[in-house]
Each structure stands twice: as C-alpha cells, then as structure tokens.
Amino acid sequence: MIEIVRISDDRHLDIIDKLFLVVDEMLMPPSSLTSMSRATPCAMTCVVAADGRAEELAEAKQAKEDLVELEHQTERHKDDREALLLALQPLEEEQDQVQAQAKAMRDLLEADRQKSEERSSEAAVYREEIAAHRLEFAAQEEELNALSSLEKQVAESRGARDKLRSEKSKLEETSKALQQSLEQQLGELREARRRSLQLKASHDDFVKLVPPASMRQVTLSTGAEQVLARASRKAEQLLAGLEGQGSGRPPARRQRTSTGASLGSPVTSTASLGLQQKLTQMAENSLKEELNDCRRSLVEHQQSVLEMARKRGEETQKLRAERRSLEEELSKVREDAHTAHSKSEAAIAELQRHLQEQTQEANRDAEKVGAEFSDLLQKQALERNALKEEVEELKRKQASERELAASSVRDREKATEYLHELEQELAKLRVEEDI
Secondary structure, three states: OHHHHHHHHHHHHHHHHHHHHHHHHHOOOHHHHHHHHHHOOOHHHHHHHHHHOHHHHHHHHHHHHHHHHHHHHHHHHHHHHHHHHHHHHHHHHHHHHHHHHHHHHHHHHHHHHHHHHHHHHHHHHHHHHHHHHHHHHHHHHHHHHHHHHHHHHHHHHHHHHHHHHHHHHHHHHHHHHHHHHHHHHHHHHHHHHHHHHHHHHHHHHHHHHOOOHHHHHHHHHHHHHHHHHHHHHHHHHHHHHHHHHHHOOOOOOOOOOOOOOOOOOOOOOOHHHHHHHHHHHHHHHHHHHHHHHHHHHHHHHHHHHHHHHHHHHHHHHHHHHHHHHHHHHHHHHHHHHHHHHHHHHHHHHHHHHHHHHHHHHHHHHHHHHHHHHHHHHHHHHHHHHHHHHHHHHHHHHHHHHHHHHHHHHHHHHHHHHHHHHHHHHHHHHHHHHHO
C-alpha cells in the first residue's frame, strides 16, 4: 500500500506543480492589478472580484502549505518504512539461522535415532552371539557328560582288566603247578624207565648165571611179577596225575605199595614167560603212548594258556591305549571348554559393558539433545512472539501510514477540485477582463 501511495504521489506531482503556478499567478501584486484596471474599462470590477477572492486565495495558500506538510510526512513515513525494513533484515537473518539450527538439531536427532537403531541392531547381533555361545556351551556340556560316561566305562574296563589280571595270575599259577607236576611225572617216568632197564640188565645177568632150570623159572616169574607191579603203579600214578590236572590240583604222590611176590606160587609153563614179556612190552608201549599223549596235551594246554595270555595282554594294551587316548581327549576337551568358557565370559562381560556404556551414552545424548531442543524451542517461541509483535506493530504503523496517505490523497483531491474551481473562476475573470 505504501508503494501504491508513492506511485500516486508521483502522478500528482505535476498537478501540484500546476496548482502552485496557478496560485502564484493568483498572488500577483496589486500594481499589476492597477495596471490592468487602467488598461481595461472593467478594471474596478476585477479588483472588487479580486478582493472577494482574497480569502479564497489565502485558503488556497493554506492548502498548499498543508500539501507540503503532507509531502514531508510522506517522506518521513518512507524513511521510517525503510528503517523498519532494514531492522527486519537482521531479524529475518536471525530467524533463518534459528531455522537452520532447528534443522541441524533435527538432523542430529535423526542421526542419534539412526545410531540408536544401529546400536539396537548391534545389541541384537550380540544377543544372537550370546545365544550361539550358550548353545555351544550346552553342546560342550553334553560332550562333558559323554566324557563322564566314558570315564565310567574306563573305570569299568579297569575293573574288568583287574579281574582279567587276577584270572591271568591264577592261570599262570595253575600252569606253573601243572608244569611242575608234569615235570615231576616225567622225572618219575624216567626213573621208572631207568630202573626197568637196570632190572632187565640185572635179570639178563642173573639168567646167564643161574644153571638149573627150576631156579631160572622162579627168578623169571618173580622179575616179571615185579615189572608188572611197577608198571601198574606207574599207570595208577599217571592216571592220578591226569585226574589232578583236570581238577586243577597238583597230583598227590601215592604211597608205593609193594606187593610181595609169592615165592611159593606154582610154576607155569615156559609159554607164560613169553606172555609176560609181551605184557611187559605192551605195558611199556602203553606207558610211552600215554606219556606222549600227556606231553601233547600239556603242550597244547600250555599253548592255549599262552595264546589266551597273549590275547588278554593285547586286550589290556589296547584298553590302556584307549584309556590314554580318552584321558588325553578328556584333558583337551576340558582345557578347550575352560578356555571357551573363560573367553565367552570375558566376551559377554565386554559386550554387556559396551552395551551399558552405549545405553548410558544414548540416554545422556537424548537428555542433552532434548534439553537443548526444548531450550531452542522456547527461544524460538519467544523470538517468534517478539517477531509477531514487531510485525503487528509494523502492520499497525503501515495501517496508520495508509490512513495518513489516504487522508493526504483525499486532501489532495479536495485541493485539486478546489484548484479546478479556482481555475474555472480565473478563466471566467480573464474572460470578463478581456471583455
């Protein structure tokens, strides 16, 4: 509106100038009027008319002064408006700065929100890692339970191994007793063979030395009976040894019983001597066969015992190796579990501390940003209210200026109308003067 008033003032400058010229012409000195009265016959009438219009000229002069005063007031209002605009510029700049600060604070809040989201995502990742560590600890606990069960199995295997060792020691003692009894039987058999050979040699010598036939028969029958008695005793001892071997007890030496050969038994025929020799030979052969069978059974039994002992030794070595490997694995697993548990505890503590620090930092940042933002909002509200008051004041001033400009325009319009009327009257006066 001020610009419109200024444009209207520029338009009316020419009119005001013309009005001033008319007023100057109207305010000519009386000498010019007297000259005009002398020149024209109607001069007196013009002077009278001029005297009647003097008051109107004074009013026109007053209107001219009012117009000048209005122009000065308009210029002052223009200067005040420019000063107000200049004063508003730093306020607008400050408002722009405040808006920029508010935008920066919003950006900071957005960045803090993104950081909090990132930290929450990191916390979720840490929680997943903690869950994975817990699952790993559960698996390790299951492995430890399996290892404890293996330890129990190892203890049971140790008990079985101890039982096998005791059985092995018993078998070794039994085999030693059997070996001793067999060696004793072999010694007795060798002694019986040696005695039988000696008896045979002495019998041959005796047969060669005895001349009568009756004495020879008696001696042969007596020696044959002794040989048969000894063979029967050896057979009984061998049977007793075999029975003791089957029962696991050393054979008991049976007391030798001598059967007295009846010297007064009837003498049989010479065929009985050959039968006795055959029987002796058969007894010796049977004794040899039984001795060989005993040796074979003893060797087989010793081989079976040695094979069993070797197998049990191999099983014991295998169990010992398995026990060592299990103990090594158990120690390794325990060390790994201890290290993993310590590392996981340290990692969990570090993660909890880091998460707590981040949470505290986020809370502090949020409190700080909230306080700063609230202070900034309060400051902006105060500045906004001040700016609103200043704008309202400027609006009121502009409204008053508009009213003054409108009143000045109305006064100018009235003055121009009045000047038009004066011009018309002057024209009439000039026409009358010309007439």
